[in-house]
Amino acid sequence: MKGGKRASLRLETASPEGLTGPVEDYLKAIYEIGRGTISVATNDIAQRLDLAPASVSGMVRRLADQGLLGYERYRGVTLTESGRRAALRTIRRHRVIEAYLSRALAYPWDRVHDEAERLEHAASDELVDRMATAIGEPAVDPHGAPIPSREGLVDETIYLSLADLGAGYGARVVRVSDDDPEMLRYLAELAIVPGAEIVVISRAPYEGPITLRVAGNLLSIGPALASQVMVEPLADMDAPAH
Amino acid sequence: MKGGKRASLRLETASPEGLTGPVEDYLKAIYEIGRGTISVATNDIAQRLDLAPASVSGMVRRLADQGLLGYERYRGVTLTESGRRAALRTIRRHRVIEAYLSRALAYPWDRVHDEAERLEHAASDELVDRMATAIGEPAVDPHGAPIPSREGLVDETIYLSLADLGAGYGARVVRVSDDDPEMLRYLAELAIVPGAEIVVISRAPYEGPITLRVAGNLLSIGPALASQVMVEPLADMDAPAH
DNA sequence: CGCAAAAGTTAGGATATCCTAATTTTATTT
DNA sequence: AAATAAAATTAGGATATCCTAACTTTTGCG
Numbered sequence: 001m002k003g004g005k006r007a008s009l010r011l012e013t014a015s016p017e018g019l020t021g022p023v024e025d026y027l028k029a030i031y032e033i034g035r036g037t038i039s040v041a042t043n044d045i046a047q048r049l050d051l052a053p054a055s056v057s058g059m060v061r062r063l064a065d066q067g068l069l070g071y072e073r074y075r076g077v078t079l080t081e082s083g084r085r086a087a088l089r090t091i092r093r094h095r096v097i098e099a100y101l102s103r104a105l106a107y108p109w110d111r112v113h114d115e116a117e118r119l120e121h122a123a124s125d126e127l128v129d130r131m132a133t134a135i136g137e138p139a140v141d142p143h144g145a146p147i148p149s150r151e152g153l154v155d156e157t158i159y160l161s162l163a164d165l166g167a168g169y170g171a172r173v174v175r176v177s178d179d180d181p182e183m184l185r186y187l188a189e190l191a192i193v194p195g196a197e198i199v200v201i202s203r204a205p206y207e208g209p210i211t212l213r214v215a216g217n218l219l220s221i222g223p224a225l226a227s228q229v230m231v232e233p234l235a236d237m238d239a240p241a242h
Numbered sequence: 243m244k245g246g247k248r249a250s251l252r253l254e255t256a257s258p259e260g261l262t263g264p265v266e267d268y269l270k271a272i273y274e275i276g277r278g279t280i281s282v283a284t285n286d287i288a289q290r291l292d293l294a295p296a297s298v299s300g301m302v303r304r305l306a307d308q309g310l311l312g313y314e315r316y317r318g319v320t321l322t323e324s325g326r327r328a329a330l331r332t333i334r335r336h337r338v339i340e341a342y343l344s345r346a347l348a349y350p351w352d353r354v355h356d357e358a359e360r361l362e363h364a365a366s367d368e369l370v371d372r373m374a375t376a377i378g379e380p381a382v383d384p385h386g387a388p389i390p391s392r393e394g395l396v397d398e399t400i401y402l403s404l405a406d407l408g409a410g411y412g413a414r415v416v417r418v419s420d421d422d423p424e425m426l427r428y429l430a431e432l433a434i435v436p437g438a439e440i441v442v443i444s445r446a447p448y449e450g451p452i453t454l455r456v457a458g459n460l461l462s463i464g465p466a467l468a469s470q471v472m473v474e475p476l477a478d479m480d481a482p483a484h
Numbered sequence: 485c486g487c488a489a490a491a492g493t494t495a496g497g498a499t500a501t502c503c504t505a506a507t508t509t510t511a512t513t514t
Numbered sequence: 515a516a517a518t519a520a521a522a523t524t525a526g527g528a529t530a531t532c533c534t535a536a537c538t539t540t541t542g543c544g
Contacts, residue, residue, distance in 0.1 A: 022531065043491060055532050057493050062530090074492055074539055104346070105372045115369055122364040127357055130347045264501065285521060297502050299523050304500090316509055316522055 021121035024090045025049060026059055027068060030079055031087035035156065039076040085152050092148040093120040093128050095141035098178075100131035102142040109142045109188065110181035143184075144175030144194030144230070160233065162198070162210065163226035170199045171231035183228065191215040192229055263363040266332045267291060268301055269310060272321055273329035277398065281318040327394050334390040335362040335370050337383035340420075342373040344384040351384045351430065352423035385426075386417030386436035386472070402475065404440070404452065405468035412441045413473035425470065433457040434471055 019027075029048045034040040042060060046053040064071035068083035079087060097116040101107035107115065123131075129150065132138070139155075140146050146155040159174055173196045176187055187193065191214050201211040201218065209220040261269075271290045276282040284302060288295040306313035310325035321329060339358040343349035349357065365373075371392065374380070381397075382388050388397040401416055415438045418429055429435065433456050443453040443460065451462040 020530075041491075042493090051531095052533055053492065054494080054534075059531075061493095076492095101369070105369070105376060107369075107372070111368075115366055118364040118366075119361065122360040124357055124360075126353075127343070127347070127349075130349070134347060262500075283521075284523090293501095294503055295522065296504075296524080301501080303523095318522095 019086060022059070023063065023068075024086070024121055026056075026063060027079065027083055027087040028090045028094070030069070030077060031084065031091065034078070035158075036079060036084055036087070039078050041076050045077075088148045088152045088154060089125075090120055091154075092150070092152075093123055093125075095145055095147040096128045096132045097123060098141040098143070099138045099147065100135055103135045103138075104131070110184035112142055113178045113181070140175070140194065141178070142194075143178040144173070145178065159230035161227045162200075162212075162221075162229040162231050163223045165200050165231060165233065167200050167202050170197065170234040172197050172234060173229055174232050175230040177228040183225065187225075187229070190219055190221070191217070192221075197234065198231070261328060264301070265305065265310075266328070266363055268298075268305060269321065269325055269329040270332045270336070272311070272319060273326065273333065276320070277400075278321065278326055278329070281320050283318050287319075330390045330394045330396060331367075332362055333396075334392070334394075335365055335367075337387055337389040338370045338374045339365060340383040340385070341380050341389065342377055345377045345380075346373070352426035354384055355420045355423070382417070382436065383420075384436075385420040386415070387420065401472035403469045404442075404454075404463075404471040404473050405465045407442050407473060407475065409442050409444050412439065412476040414439050414476060415471055416474050417472040419470040425467070429467075429471070432461055432463070433459070434463075439476065440473070 026045065026049065029045050030040050033044050033048060042056045043053050045051075045060070046056045049056070060069055060071050060077050063069045063083070064077070067080055068086060070078040070080055094116045097119050098112040101112045101115055102109055132147075138147060146157075148154040160171075162171070162173075165171055173192055173194050175194055176184070176192065178184070192198070196214055199213045201213055203210050207223050209222055210226050211218060211220045268287065268291065271287050272282050275286050275290060284298045285295050287293075287302070288298045291298075302311055302313050302319050305311040305325070306319070309322055310328060312320040312322055336358045339361050340354040343354045343357055344351060374389075380389060388399075390396040402413075404413070404415075407413055415434055415436050417436055418426070418434065420426070434440070438456055441455045443455055445452050449465050451464055452468050453460065453462045
């Protein structure tokens with residue numbers, strides 16, 4: 001006989017439960033689409049992961065057999081408790097890595113996402129925890145997304161998007177969508193970053209441009225972009241009237 | 243048609259040439275066994291990667307087809323120029339990551355290897371370069387192994403092992419084998435680490451213990467352990483006679 | 485409410501990687 | 515140099531993941 005016994009499957013992941021990279025990606029996608037609770041359509045998973053719908057049908061079936069998902073044919077999937085935990089662990093990894101790359105290695109914010117997308121499947125919990133400690137246990141990643149705790153708790157607050165904000169309102173940017181590097185570069189140029197304060201000056205009708213004041217400058221953006229920017233309305237503004 | 247075209251193979255690696263994790267592992271193993279030039283037996287590859295010999299036969303055939311290896315059935319394999327470059331890139335990644343984990347995140351030296359083993363397939367060249375810069379472009383990893391340059395150059399010096407050193411000789415430890423955590427912890431306890439100066443006090447015959455002075459202490463180790471410690475003899479010792 | 489469009493699934497394949505068992509080639513040893 | 519031992523290969527399978535094409539179920543509309 002040669003050497004010791006071998007794991008039945010060669011895993012490329014560092015997950016405690018030994019999930020593969022693709023499995024982690026599915027769970028994360030399902031969590032993010034359904035906010036952790038809502039039932040999710042297989043086609044939406046396919047779209048988000050850029051896979052053929054048929055591939056998703058096969059995979060969710062297997063994940064359901066493993067107890068990670070609840071699944072009824074033609075009816076969408078939900079995360080089980082164990083699936084949810086696994087999803088949040090991966091999301092924590094992703095966001096801690098993003099934050100670490102940004103703060104400790106001065107990684108540009110439009111590139112942290114792709115790098116984290118690969119590292120999240122390879123980094124051990126110990127490494128992720130060391131990274132988090134090294135940068136002072138931040139609460140959010142560079143795009144403003146909340147980082148789940150080691151115990152799997154996350155801030156699930158739902159924010160308005162800039163597209164939902166009426167003229168005259170002021171708000172603070174809390175979070176921007178993270179996966180389009182070009183958009184992130186553009187937003188940074190406009191100073192629309194988490195923490196920035198903005199005022200909606202006017203909104204043209206029929207999906208027209210939204211004019212804002214940001215950091216003293218006036219600028220206009222389209223509603224498609226505005227919908228990617230999550231904000232927290234500020235109470236103390238002067239002209240909230242309609 | 244849905245979305246854009248898809249890569250023909252889904253890669254889990256960040257390599258420029260798009261090599262998979264297993265492929266990088268094979269190339270690295272072949273480089274390390276054969277020091278980059280010598281022909282390597284497939285069985286040795288199997289042993290090092292903990293795979294069945296039959297699996298290696300299949301894989302080296304494919305790698306040869308891809309131009310990464312020279313291969314003649316029943317005769318072993320050699321790295322081609324392109325295989326060698328790929329191997330050194332992976333080795334650079336591995337060692338930079340080890341050094342970074344150790345210096346920037348205070349990772350214990352017996353655990354950097356396993357972590358790097360996974361991250362080396364996921365980290366982009368940009369990340370590895372940023373890590374290297376962040377810790378001052380070290381020349382060696384925490385175990386004393388030389389880090390290949392971005393251009394693929396490495397120090398190929400071959401050192402003696404402690405097991406080859408006669409009684410009376412002094413030497414400086416340059417490098418220790420890196421993949422057995424328990425052994426690394428033991429060596430650290432004995433202060434046998436890269437940079438340490440040692441003197442061989444005596445050697446018992448018939449594979450007997452080797453007695454050393456390290457950091458002022460006397461201690462004995464077996465030849466199996468001694469052979470894992472690479473040293474550079476010191477010229478200025480007093481009793482080199484016989 | 486019936487039917488077409490949309491959503492989702494099964495069927496049948498492909499690829500990369502690994503395994504065990506059986507076979508072939510090379511090396512060693514008398 | 516024949517016989518045996520060691521090394522390496524082929525044959526035949528398994529698994530995880532993905533795909534396209536064809537089919538089925540659900541949904542939404544006139």
